[in-house]
Amino acid sequence: MSGRRGGPGWLRGYAIGYLVFLYAPVFLLPIFAFNDSAIIAFPLRGFTTANFEQLWATEAMHGALANSLKVAVAASVISTLLGICAARASARYEFPGRRPIIGFIMLPLVLPEIIVAVALLVVLVQLGFSLSLWTVVLGHVLICTPFSIAVLSSAFLNMDRSLEEASQDLGEGRVMTFLRVTLPLVAPGIVASLLIGFTISLDEFIIAFFLTGTEPTLPVYIWSQLRFTAKLPGVMALGCMLLLLSLALLGAAEYFRRRSARQTGSTGGYL
Amino acid sequence: MTDDRTRGRALITLDRVEKRFGEVAALDGVSAEIMEGEFFSLLGPSGCGKTTLLRLIAGFDEPTRGTIAIDGKPMAGVPANLRPTNMVFQSYAIFPHLDVAQNVAYGLRRLRLGREETARRVTEALGMVDLAGYGKRAAHALSGGQRQRVALARALVMRPRVLLLDEPLSALDKKLREQMQVELRRLQRAVGITFILVTHDQEEALIMSDRIAVMFDGQIAQLASPETLYRRPVNRRVASFIGVMNFFEAQVTGEAAGLIELDVAGLGRIAIPAEQAPGGVNGASVSVGIRPEMLTLLFSESDRAEHEVSGEVVDAVYYGDMTYYDLRLPGAARPATVSMRNTAGRPILRPGERARVGWGRESLILLA
Numbered sequence: 337m338s339g340r341r342g343g344p345g346w347l348r349g350y351a352i353g354y355l356v357f358l359y360a361p362v363f364l365l366p367i368f369a370f371n372d373s374a375i376i377a378f379p380l381r382g383f384t385t386a387n388f389e390q391l392w393a394t395e396a397m398h399g400a401l402a403n404s405l406k407v408a409v410a411a412s413v414i415s416t417l418l419g420i421c422a423a424r425a426s427a428r429y430e431f432p433g434r435r436p437i438i439g440f441i442m443l444p445l446v447l448p449e450i451i452v453a454v455a456l457l458v459v460l461v462q463l464g465f466s467l468s469l470w471t472v473v474l475g476h477v478l479i480c481t482p483f484s485i486a487v488l489s490s491a492f493l494n495m496d497r498s499l500e501e502a503s504q505d506l507g508e509g510r511v512m513t514f515l516r517v518t519l520p521l522v523a524p525g526i527v528a529s530l531l532i533g534f535t536i537s538l539d540e541f542i543i544a545f546f547l548t549g550t551e552p553t554l555p556v557y558i559w560s561q562l563r564f565t566a567k568l569p570g571v572m573a574l575g576c577m578l579l580l581l582s583l584a585l586l587g588a589a590e591y592f593r594r595r596s597a598r599q600t601g602s603t604g605g606y607l
Numbered sequence: 608m609t610d611d612r613t614r615g616r617a618l619i620t621l622d623r624v625e626k627r628f629g630e631v632a633a634l635d636g637v638s639a640e641i642m643e644g645e646f647f648s649l650l651g652p653s654g655c656g657k658t659t660l661l662r663l664i665a666g667f668d669e670p671t672r673g674t675i676a677i678d679g680k681p682m683a684g685v686p687a688n689l690r691p692t693n694m695v696f697q698s699y700a701i702f703p704h705l706d707v708a709q710n711v712a713y714g715l716r717r718l719r720l721g722r723e724e725t726a727r728r729v730t731e732a733l734g735m736v737d738l739a740g741y742g743k744r745a746a747h748a749l750s751g752g753q754r755q756r757v758a759l760a761r762a763l764v765m766r767p768r769v770l771l772l773d774e775p776l777s778a779l780d781k782k783l784r785e786q787m788q789v790e791l792r793r794l795q796r797a798v799g800i801t802f803i804l805v806t807h808d809q810e811e812a813l814i815m816s817d818r819i820a821v822m823f824d825g826q827i828a829q830l831a832s833p834e835t836l837y838r839r840p841v842n843r844r845v846a847s848f849i850g851v852m853n854f855f856e857a858q859v860t861g862e863a864a865g866l867i868e869l870d871v872a873g874l875g876r877i878a879i880p881a882e883q884a885p886g887g888v889n890g891a892s893v894s895v896g897i898r899p900e901m902l903t904l905l906f907s908e909s910d911r912a913e914h915e916v917s918g919e920v921v922d923a924v925y926y927g928d929m930t931y932y933d934l935r936l937p938g939a940a941r942p943a944t945v946s947m948r949n950t951a952g953r954p955i956l957r958p959g960e961r962a963r964v965g966w967g968r969e970s971l972i973l974l975a
C-alpha cells in the first residue's frame with residue numbers, strides 16, 4: 337500500500353530527471369549572466385553586473401524592447417476582447433455548432449507555431465500586406481486568444497446566473513447589467529487574461545521572426561545577437577530579466593485567476 | 608368550488624399557461640387570478656413547476672402557450688426589467704461586489720431620485736427588514752438570514768406591484784424560519800404589496816397565505832384559502848400533502864336529499880351532507896378522510912360523542928403538549944392516528960390498552 341502514495345520508485349526518478357532537464361538550463365541563465373567572463377563555460381570567474389550595464393547602453397536593444405512592448409500590449413488587449421465575447425457566448429448561450437467553433441478557436445493551443453507562422457506569412461503576402469509590427473500582433477492574437485478564452489470562460493461559467501437575472505429584475509437592461517454586474521465580477525479574469533496574453537506575446541519568437549518586417553521584437557533581437565560570441569553574456573543578462581518579468585506576470589495572472597474563482601465561488605472552465 | 612375570496616381586483620391573470628422544456632411539460636395549463644394586495648402561495652412537491660411559474664410571471668422566460676396579464680396588460684414579450692414585479696431569489700443573488708446599501712440601492716439608479724432621496728429610501732427599506740445600520744457591511748459578511756433580508760429590502764425598495772418570493776426561507780434554520788414567517792406576513796400587511804410565495808412547506812403556506820394554489824405535475828390541483836384547503840381538500844393527494852389525514856375505505860350505499868350514505872370500514876354506517884364531498888362522488892368505492900384532531904379519545908365513562916367506536920392503542924408518541932396515538936379499529940385497513948392535547952389530569956394510554964374513539968359527522972370528508 338505504501339507504494340500507492342509515493343508512486344513506484346522509477347516514477348519518482350523519472351519525475352526528478354524530467355524537472356532537472358526542464359529547469360537546469362533556466363537556472364544556468366542567471367549564473368552566467370553574473371559571471372565575469374565572455375565565455376559561457378565553467379568554472380565561473382567572478383561576480384559582475386557589467387553585463388547588465390552594457391545591455392542598458394545598447395541602443396538597438398531599446399528599440400526592440402519598445403517594439404515588443406507595443407506588440408504585447410496590442411495583442412493582449414485584442415485577444416482579451418475577443419476572449420470576452422467568445423467566453424460569454426459559450427457560457428450563456430446554446431447555439432448549433434458551439435463545441436466545434438470553440439474547438440477551432442482553441443486549436444492554435446496545440447498547433448505547432450511554425451505552421452501558424454508559415455501559414456500566416458503565406459496568406460499575408462498573397463493578400464499583399466507588407467510585414468510590420470501589426471502582422472506580428474495579428475499572429476500573436478491568434479495564439480493568445482485561446483488562453484484568454486480558457487481563463488475568461490472559467491470566470492463567466494462560475495458566475496451565478498441569477499445575479500444577472502436579479503439585475504434585470506431590478507430594472508436594468510442587458511447593457512447596464514453587463515456593465516454593472518457581469519464586468520465587475522469577471523474583472524479578475526480579465527486582468528489575468530491581459531497578463532497572460534502580454535507574457536505570451538513578449539516571449540514569442542517564431543511568429544515574430546516570420547512576420548516582423550524591419551522592426552525586430554526582443555526575442556528576435558536576442559536571436560540575432562547570438563551569432564556574436566562577445567554579445568553572449570549580454571544576451572544572458574537580457575534573458576535573465578525577461579525570465580524574471582515573465583515569472584512576475586504569470587504569478588500575478590494566477591493570483592487574479594484564483595481571486596476570480598473565489599469570488600464567483602468555484603473552479604472549472606477549459607484549463 | 609368553495610367559498611373562496613375573490614373579492615378585490617385581479618392583479619395577475621394566468622390563462623391556460625403552459626411551459627415546455629423539450630418534451631417535459633413543466634406547466635400544463637395553469638389558470639388563476641391573483642388579487643391585488645393578497646398573500647398568495649404556490650405550494651407543491653419538488654419539480655411540480657412552482658419556480659417555472661414564478662419565472663414566467665417575472666419575465667425571465669416566456670410561456671410556450673397561454674397568456675399572463677399583469678394589471679390588465681398582456682405581458683408577452685415584455686422583458687423582466689420592464690415588468691412591475693420584483694423577485695427574491697432562492698439563492699438570494701446578493702451582488703458580491705457591492706455592500707449592503709449599494710445592493711439595496713441597485714435598482715434605484717434608473718429612477719434618478721437624487722442622492723438624498725436614494726439614501727432615505729435605502730435607510731427606510733433596511734429599517735423595514737430590521738437591518739438598520741448594516742448599510743456599509745460587505746455582502747460576504749452576512750449570515751443567511753441577513754442575506755435573505757437584504758434581498759427582501761432590495762426588492763421592496765422598488766415598491767413593486769408584485770413581490771415574487773422563491774422559497775425565501777428554505778435556507779434558514781427552524782427557529783429563524785418561524786420568526787421570518789411572522790415578519791414577512793406582518794410586512795406584507797404593512798406595505799400592502801401583492802406577495803406570491805413559492806414553498807414546498809405546507810405549514811409555511813398555511814401560516815402565511817390568504818390563498819394557496821396546490822400544484823402537482825404542472826397543474827393546480829386546488830386553489831383555496833388555507834382553511835378550505837385544510838378542511839375541504841378536493842382529493843386524496845391534496846389531503847395527504849396538507850397536514851396529516853386518516854383515510855378509511857368506504858362504499859357509497861345511497862344518495863338522497865343532499866345526503867351521501869356511506870359504509871365506512873372501521874367507522875360504520877353514516878350519512879354526510881354532499882358539501883363534505885368537495886371533489887364530488889365518482890363510483891361506489893371511495894375514501895373517507897378525517898384529521899387526527901377531529902378524532903377524540905373518550906377517557907371516562909361519562910364522555911360522550913356523536914359517534915363512537917372502540918379500538919386498541921398500537922402506539923403512543925408523546926410530544927409534550929400533545930400525544931399522538933395510533934389506534935387499531937376493527938374493520939379498518941390501517942391504524943388511525945388520533946391527536947390529544949395533554950390537558951391537566953388527562954391520562955396517557957400505553958400500547959395494548961383499549962380506548963373509545965369519538966367523532967362528529969361534520970369532520971368527515973369524502974375524497975375521490
Ligand SMILES: Nc1ncnc2c1ncn2[C@@H]1O[C@H](COP(=O)(O)OP(=O)(O)OP(=O)(O)O)[C@@H](O)[C@H]1O
Nearest residue numbers: 628631632633652653654655656657658659660807
Ligand atoms: N431550464 C429547464 N430545462 C429543462 N427542464 C426544466 C428547466 N427548468 C425546469 N425544468 C423542469 O421542469 C419541472 C419543474 O421545475 P421547477 O423548477 O419549476 O420545479 P419546482 O416546483 O420549483 O421544484 P423545487 O421545489 O425543487 O424547486 C421539473 O421537472 C424540471 O426538471
Ligand SMILES: [Mg+2]
Nearest residue numbers: 657658659773
Ligand atoms: Mg423551485
